[in-house]
Amino acid sequence: MKKVIITIGREYGSGGRIIGRKLAEELGFKFYDKELLEEVARKSQLAPELISRHDEKPNGMMNSLFASTSSYSLPLNQKVFLAQFETIREIAEKDESCVIVGRCADYILEDRKDVVNVFIHAPLDQRIKRIVELYNADEKKALETIKKIDKKRASYYNFFTNKKWGRSLGYHLSIDSSLGLDQTVQVIKQYVLLKGE
């Protein structure tokens, strides 16, 4: 099949990262998530722990970021975004298919024809259940975390891009993972295989 880059946006607790990893395994694609962060760190010579702390936190403007003549004067989170931006573009240039989770990859690669943008969501009660099971949290705490992280993801995305997080028109496929994680992988896989024909 032809080369395909799959980008995955996801609600917290929807299983999006797990789905992305399984999808990459089944298709034999490379997978970028924390690995991506590490690659960024190597490139930009920022310490990984600093990047983790500043990752996906909006502050400043996409336009002003790119209008800047020097990256030295940028706030750290914008430096991180810029480093990730460059890394994602370089990954996309490689002659291999991959899955990239989060980090506005759909927006960063929007001029390419070989990309499939996926958004994964799930009903709130199912996401709470998953977080409770995964992290042994109580339901109230799980709900708070979901709201906090989704708000952060949405504002990061809406801030750095000209699109709206979770709006179906911005994705080739938006899918409710309450179907089951393995089942969701199968549906996305079929879309990708048909696209790559």
Add this chain to the structure above:
Amino acid sequence: MKKVIITIGREYGSGGRIIGRKLAEELGFKFYDKELLEEVARKSQLAPELISRHDEKPNGMMNSLFASTSSYSLPLNQKVFLAQFETIREIAEKDESCVIVGRCADYILEDRKDVVNVFIHAPLDQRIKRIVELYNADEKKALETIKKIDKKRASYYNFFTNKKWGRSLGYHLSIDSSLGLDQTVQVIKQYVLLKGE
């Protein structure tokens, strides 16, 4: 497989109605679109041409509509909505799987567990191309029609429901039909078959 009701929302020119019909054929499900309108007409004893003229035109409030003690005093388009509401609920009660295109069916059936809500969209240039080919219209006219009909569909939906038209979180599956109409049918079919297992 278990009974499944598939509801389809769609952007104008995305091929949503054709996809819905093919999907119903492939799965051996009943298909409701204009047929639905006729059934409404028979039930409500409104002439089909009157229903066609007033179908999917927002005016008034969902709440006030249902708070009304008598349907005789309602404006015609709200009577039509009410008649469709009742018809869709009755169809859903039947012991058979079906596909229902448009008419806020996802909202009307939101309390049911046997429903798969699908939204079909496509990039604007592809939708213009389809309308030009289907109706022998020029590109400018096609664009005007697309904007007009989508605006009407969105305001109808947003008005009568508590959800937002085309927002991925409101659907189990939102899909870009530029994959190809037959291919889109296959992806939706897989979701439905996995859901019905």
